[in-house]
Amino acid sequence: MTRKRPSRLHHIAGIGVDRMGAIADISGKDFLRLENLDVDIPPDPEAVERTRKAAAHDDDNSYLPFIGQAHLRDVAARHVSDLSGVPYSGERNCVISAGGLSGILNALLATIEVGDEVIVTDPTYAGLINRVRLAGGVPKFVPFAFTPGGEWRLDRDALRAAIGPKVTAMLLMSPSMPSGGYLDAGDWDLVASLCVANDLLLILDTAMERLVYDNRPLIHPAGLPGMAARTITIGSSAKELRMIGWRVGWTVAPEAFMPDLIAVSLANVVVPVGIAQDAAAIALERSRTTLAPYVAELQARRDTVLEELKDLPAGVPGGGWSLLLRVSDFDIDGETMSQRLLEEGVCATAMRGWGERHGAQYIRFVYANEPVPRLKLLGERVRRALRL
Structure with a gap:
C-alpha cells in the first residue's frame, strides 16, 4: 500500500537516543553509556514502596479522576507556588499528564494556532521542537552560544530581534536540554518584559528547574511582574525525582487556561498512570530535603567530564544532565564523532535536528547514568576518537 506521509511529519526530527541505545544494548560491549537520559541513582525509596502498594490498591487502578488525583494536584500546585511566589490551587490550576512532554504537547495544542511562531533556544531538545511542529506551530530559534571552556549565554539581542507579528509564545527551559544552558536573572527579566510588551505566552518546561550547579539561584519567571497571568508551567517526575518509568507530569496554569488544557488532556492521553501518581506526590514533597545530595552528585559528574575534556571546545552546563562538545x-x-566513539567504547548521541544553527556540529554527553570513576575513562577515548 502506498500512502502520502502527513505533512505534519515532514520536519519531525529523530532524537537519535533510541538508535544509539539499541546499538549499545545489542553489542554486549561495556560502553560508557552517555547517550541516554536515564539516571543510575534510584528514586526515593518511599516513592518506590508507595508504587508497590498502589499496584494492589483498587482506587489507584482506575481511570478516575481523569485530570489527576487530588493529592498530586495539590502537591504540584503548592510546589510551583513555593518556587514562583504565585498562589496556585490544585483544584483550580492543575492537571496531571502522562509525563512532562505530554503536558508540553497538551499546552501547545491548547494555546497555539497553526502557523504561530514559538520562540525556542538554539540548541533545544528535538522532542520539544517536534511538539511545536506537531501542534502546527513554527519554531523560531534564538541562539545559546559559548566560548570554549565557558558557559552558555543567551543571545539577548537575537531574542529581541526574534519578536515579530507571528510570534505568540515562548517555550523555554532552564537549565536547557541538551546544553545545560542556564537563564540568569537578566535573561528572565528580558523574557518577561518582551512577553508583557507583546502579549506573549510563556510555556515553561521545568523538568530540570532545580538541577542547578555552583549555587546558582532558582528563578521561576511566573513570579516576575506581569507574568503570572501568562505563564504555563509544566513539571515532570523524570529528571528531578528520578522516576522516569512512572510517566507522571503536571501542568500548573492560570485558571483561564484550564478548560482548554483539560479538554486537550482528555482528548489526548485521557488519564495519567494511576499507580504512579501518589508516589510522585510523595517524592515531590520529600524532594525539598532529598534533592541536594543528588544535585551535588550530578555537579561532581559534570566537573569530572569537564576535567576529562579540558582544553577541548565544550560548553559548561549551569545545570541539568548533559553537555555538548563542538566537534566541528x-x-x-x-554523526562522524558518534561512530568513532563507538569504536572507542563510548555511546553518545549526535545533535542533528536539535537546533537551527546549533546541532550537527555537536556530540552530547549525558553524565547522569555513569558514576565518577567510570567518567574518568572518557577523556582518553574522546581524544582517540578526535585523532589527537
Missing part, C-alpha cells in the same frame, strides 16, 4: 572544530560532524 576538528572538521567532523556529530
Whole structure:
C-alpha cells in the first residue's frame, strides 16, 4: 500500500537516543553509556514502596479522576507556588499528564494556532521542537552560544530581534536540554518584559528547574511582574525525582487556561498512570530535603567530564544532565564523532535536528547514568576518537 506521509511529519526530527541505545544494548560491549537520559541513582525509596502498594490498591487502578488525583494536584500546585511566589490551587490550576512532554504537547495544542511562531533556544531538545511542529506551530530559534571552556549565554539581542507579528509564545527551559544552558536573572527579566510588551505566552518546561550547579539561584519567571497571568508551567517526575518509568507530569496554569488544557488532556492521553501518581506526590514533597545530595552528585559528574575534556571546545552546563562538545572544530560532524566513539567504547548521541544553527556540529554527553570513576575513562577515548 502506498500512502502520502502527513505533512505534519515532514520536519519531525529523530532524537537519535533510541538508535544509539539499541546499538549499545545489542553489542554486549561495556560502553560508557552517555547517550541516554536515564539516571543510575534510584528514586526515593518511599516513592518506590508507595508504587508497590498502589499496584494492589483498587482506587489507584482506575481511570478516575481523569485530570489527576487530588493529592498530586495539590502537591504540584503548592510546589510551583513555593518556587514562583504565585498562589496556585490544585483544584483550580492543575492537571496531571502522562509525563512532562505530554503536558508540553497538551499546552501547545491548547494555546497555539497553526502557523504561530514559538520562540525556542538554539540548541533545544528535538522532542520539544517536534511538539511545536506537531501542534502546527513554527519554531523560531534564538541562539545559546559559548566560548570554549565557558558557559552558555543567551543571545539577548537575537531574542529581541526574534519578536515579530507571528510570534505568540515562548517555550523555554532552564537549565536547557541538551546544553545545560542556564537563564540568569537578566535573561528572565528580558523574557518577561518582551512577553508583557507583546502579549506573549510563556510555556515553561521545568523538568530540570532545580538541577542547578555552583549555587546558582532558582528563578521561576511566573513570579516576575506581569507574568503570572501568562505563564504555563509544566513539571515532570523524570529528571528531578528520578522516576522516569512512572510517566507522571503536571501542568500548573492560570485558571483561564484550564478548560482548554483539560479538554486537550482528555482528548489526548485521557488519564495519567494511576499507580504512579501518589508516589510522585510523595517524592515531590520529600524532594525539598532529598534533592541536594543528588544535585551535588550530578555537579561532581559534570566537573569530572569537564576535567576529562579540558582544553577541548565544550560548553559548561549551569545545570541539568548533559553537555555538548563542538566537534566541528576538528572538521567532523556529530554523526562522524558518534561512530568513532563507538569504536572507542563510548555511546553518545549526535545533535542533528536539535537546533537551527546549533546541532550537527555537536556530540552530547549525558553524565547522569555513569558514576565518577567510570567518567574518568572518557577523556582518553574522546581524544582517540578526535585523532589527537
